[in-house]
Amino acid sequence: MTSSIDLKASDIASVARKTVLEMSFRARTSHIGSSLSCIDLLSAMYLRQFESHELGLGNLVIVSKGHAASAVYSVLNALGKISNQDIEDYCTDGAVLGGHVTFNHEYGIPLSTGSLGHALSFGVGIAYAKRLRNESGTVYVLGSDGECDSGAIWEAAMLAAHLELDNLMFVIDRNGLQSMKRTEETLKLEPLANKWKAFNWHVIEIQGHLHSEISEALDFKLSQPIVVIANTIKGFGISFMENSIEWHYRSPNKEEYLNGISELG
């Protein structure tokens, strides 16, 4: 039986997918494939951030994969946090919401990102601070698989494990593609799970579009940091965008936009 949070996450994701398509079409921006692969993950993560606030707990989402900005904003919009006007103004002159995740205190976005490999360190700092203050809650950091090319990720990974940060979770959007080719043709990540285990993280591998699996992973607790390797599809939800490098860069034209909208229902 699907839990209520999973239903909610799934609904949020459905709405957000359409918004991402609209934003990409209207603003003629890149990275739609990257955004579509992590909408299900972000929906579940942000639900936990905002519901935890209401309960006086302190879950926090930080997005290291900054180029998935449209996914972040769409999910926050579907949750009623970001205004429709700001969504419409995305990437226009003087916009509050930029093409990479843009810091916004009111919208619950703690850090501007855009250069890969930064936010896991930031998350380590916050998780450590929360522990020093005996604060509850989990710090969720969303990253990409390509981002694991970056040394800074592994610096953060080592410290998190050394400090036994049990309130930190790194969720990897493993869509298998990066800028030029597949990850395995660029800089072999596999065996990725083994790498994280070797760094003393607990590894959970999931299907990144299945909300029951996402929930189970996000709610898992241990006495060490946890990495969730979420197997996803770049461009998920729009058939002609799936598994394509091209849709890392392109924005849809009018016909593609209409086809996408009809596919998303």
Place this chain on the structure above:
Amino acid sequence: MLLTGDLGWKVLDSFENNYPESYLNVGVAEQNMIGVAAGLAYKDFKPFVYSIGNFPSFRCLEQIRNDVSQHKLDVNIVSVGSGFSYGTLGYSHHAIEDIAALRCLPNIEIFCPAVPKQMNWVFEKLINSRNPSYTKIPKDSELVIPDQSVHQHHDGIFQYRSGTQIALITTGPILKNVIDAAEVLGSIGYDISVYSFAQIKPFPDISMLHRYSRIVSIEEHTTYGGFGSSLLEAMSNYRIYSPTLVLGTNPSLNNMVGSENYLRKSHHLDPESIVRKITEWLAK
């Protein structure tokens, strides 16, 4: 909080022992160190980030730029071993370009105290400010300038000699060589003031330099974009048009190793060379 990148042997021991909850060695990982410091500052801690030479600047410059500077987080970077303090250890450890690299980043305040008295002033500023900062300090605090010779102006400007004709303006521990050079210049008839700036950014009000007919800037740092460059920019803003000589390190000598004094001499930053450069320039 005090973070270190695996440096500070025998220096940080008492802090670690007395305040273990406030101390964290992140290992040889400066990029991560800055990111972690940013996260701590986001949670309203006030992290000091300790390392030496170029490690807490060049190694993690993007983290300083994107995470700290952009978000105006209260991260306070301290780099020990300014200039040629670690001279024998080679170019990797010569901190002679860090001011230039950091000066262009928004929101970061930059300090370069020469002596403990200046460091005390800087520390008060750091404690009372919520802005990100970068402070470079000498390795040894052996440099002692008699306190009675100091007149303290606004914004970390310390005056060590009072004259009316030529102002020698410097930052950091090269101050000793500047004071010695000023002595020699004074003895051959020049009327010299010596100022040491403990604060480089925001660059202080320098209206008082209007009275000088000639100005010389001396830094143990490249002249490309460093202290002298800041001074020239400020002089333009304050409409001070006195002819100005900028002395600093010589980039073509970056393969040299040796003691601090040897390297300073090689870069013409010893007192005799400073005197010679100034007198030759004045004669033109």
